[in-house]
Amino acid sequence: MTNLYSKLVLAYPKVWLALITLIVGVSGVYVQDFRLDASADSLILENDQDLLYHRAINKAYGTEEFLIITYTPFGELLSKDSLDGLRGLKEDLSKLERIGSVVSILDVPLLESPRIKISDLENNKRTLETPGLDKKLAQKEFTTSPIYKKLLASPDGKTTALLAFYKRDEKYYSLMEVRDDLREKKRSKKFLTYEEEITLREVSLEFKKHLAHRQDIQKEEIKKVRSILDKYRDKAKIFLGGLPMITSDMVDFIDNDLSVFSVGVFCLMVVSMWFFFRKIRWVALPLLCCVFSAWIMVGFLGWLDWRVTVISSNFISILTITTIALTIHLIVRYGELHAENPNMGQAELVSTTIGLMFQPCFYTAITTIVAFLSLMVSGIRPVIDFGWIMTIGITLAFIISFILFPSLLKLMNPKEAVSSHDITKRLTSNIGLFTLGNRNKILFIAAFLALMSVAGVLQLQVDNRFIDYF
Known part of the structure; x- marks a missing residue:
């Protein structure tokens, strides 16, 4: 050799x-x-049933990705200054290219300020922007209504949330749907035709390229969102959340x-x-x-x-x-x-x-x-x-x-x-001499630690829920 x-x-x-x-x-x-x-x-297996179920729901009901921004003004939540800041933040976020809509307490319908029937909303839609609206009743509705409590407003009435919904990326979802359907067929039937194998390979490659492009755009967009939020930090305590932000930050990490x-x-x-x-x-x-x-x-x-x-x-x-x-x-x-x-x-x-x-x-x-x-x-x-x-x-x-x-x-x-x-030579020589002189003690300690390790190994659990850490 x-x-x-x-x-x-x-x-x-x-x-x-x-x-x-x-x-x-x-x-x-x-x-x-x-x-x-x-x-x-990148985080779970291709045939993960929870992910497949999530994507089936998404396909059926068309849920979109969104960012959530919590907004805690330094003054009263429904004061003029607080609402002006909230309105400006909403308008700035709406100008971003990929943001389709922004939902906030400014534009959701109010049903109990005073109470009206849902059937009357079409002709009498009331929001915080409606002139002469009773803001005390609105404050009570945001903090007690099961529709808005803990969703758009905190129970103490000091914090609200904005939901910035992304425009649907049709190319992303169409590529993913074709790829997942072919993968599922291959997994269940153990067979794909030659043409389907070629299609799966091409679609998977195209999906990866599009995902990389989308990831780059998303990273820059999150920076723009944070830049917009910084303009309003003198008016309120603001925090950013949402899956797109988590994904972007994980890549940065x-x-x-x-x-x-x-x-x-x-x-x-x-x-x-x-x-x-x-x-x-x-x-x-x-x-x-x-x-x-x-x-x-x-x-x-x-x-x-x-x-x-x-x-x-x-x-x-x-x-x-x-x-x-x-x-x-x-x-x-x-x-x-x-x-x-x-x-x-x-x-x-x-x-x-x-x-x-x-x-x-x-x-x-x-x-x-x-x-x-x-x-x-x-x-x-x-x-x-x-x-x-x-x-x-x-x-x-x-x-x-x-x-x-x-x-x-x-x-x-x-x-x-x-x-x-x-x-090192002197150190290793001393360690060798110590080992030769204390063989029985070392074996006893090693056996004891091995038994303790077995007890610890039995307590190990696998956790694949990365999202929980955010």
């Missing part, structure tokens, strides 16, 4: 470096297509997680490796492997149009840690060989290091992959996707570590990898 590896990889380091550089360049083309997703499709945690892990690795090795080479090589692995993986996901969800958003951080672990094994073994054989040539040092460490690193990678593959049985769509992403990512990290690292190292001069400041 070592001889084959040396003939295929170590004999042509520049060729492999050129090939990896080419792959990195091609990946860069697709990195821009890397997408974050927080839609219902994922994007922030990718940036913050990835940069944080990267900086921590730089500091840690400099502390252990004190050589630029042994800091730069592992980090280069990490960057290349993450970049190629992101490009691969963009190429497949594989959206990252709130669950899988930390894959770059985990991938970085895994790649660092593999390359540190190689560095330490290389350093030990160099210390034991200071006259050994660089090619032989690299070849021997790879020969000694390939199998241990392979088992490390494969056991980690098996752990992530176990997520496939979770039955939760984002968790399953996370398992696949990490399985592919760790495989890629292993390949990059055993091609890029030795190829670059072979082109360099031999250099020690063990710093005189390194305290």
